Amino acid sequence: MAAAALRRQGFALRLARLEHQRWASQPALREDLKQGKVAAAAAASKPEVVYEGAMAGTLRRVKILSFTSFVFSSLGAPVLAFHTYPEVSVVAKSSIASMMMMLSALTTAGLHWYAGPYVRKLSWKPGSKEVAIETLDVLARRVERKIQLSDVHPPDTNKPLVTFFARGNHYYIEEDRFPSPELLKKLVPRR
Structure with missing residues (x-):
């Protein structure tokens, strides 16, 4: 019984410290939000969605x-x-x-x-060497993988829906609907 009370007390102390840290940092965060620093930093680091699969x-x-x-x-x-x-x-x-x-x-x-290889979304920051690819698993949950463009290879499989291969996974994009010719050349190396 005493051990449970000590655990609750320790949890309450950790929670109080966390609340104090949150309140201590809020004025600085509000000031950054007013000046637009937080939004600009988030927008600069997040890649944009370049491609969304039609299906x-x-x-x-x-x-x-x-x-x-x-x-x-x-x-x-x-x-x-x-x-x-x-x-x-x-x-x-x-x-x-x-x-x-x-x-x-x-x-x-x-x-x-x-x-399975069908790419739902592909995010890329122009000039970057990394691409974020979203596919679905067998339970229809979203799976996001980040790959380096240097890891992309032509597929060596007989699977019907495969455009490229990277890091042990096959991927399929609709080449005729792909909006960025620059990125398409990097993703779909000619066989």
Whole structure:
């Protein structure tokens, strides 16, 4: 009991110090905000979005639908198999349920394999040697990776949607919709 009270007291002290630091730094922050220093520094350091994939929203919705159908089929397959047709053997019901779940998992994995390299957003500060690339994972969550332009190589795969390869990952951009010819030359080295 005494240990819990000491932990609460230590937490309260750390919180009080944090509040004091926050209040002590606020006047300086307000002054910087009035002069525009903070906004200018943030704008100077943040790269601008150069490219947005045309199918980014649609792809995200399709991946969400695919994963949701996988979850529901994984939950529903055993229920359907075991609560219908009492005359069928348990082995047959188990095999039907596992086939349904496997088919659903394979379609979700296939969609991710096919559309995984699709670049949703690409951010770049002109003149910089670093690019921030946003793609989706299998659960349709955004994944941002930063790569150096020197790490970009032509792809060496038979995957259908791949434009370039960098740091162990494949990426696909729509070359005809890419707005920056200078960056496109660096990202898509001619094969």
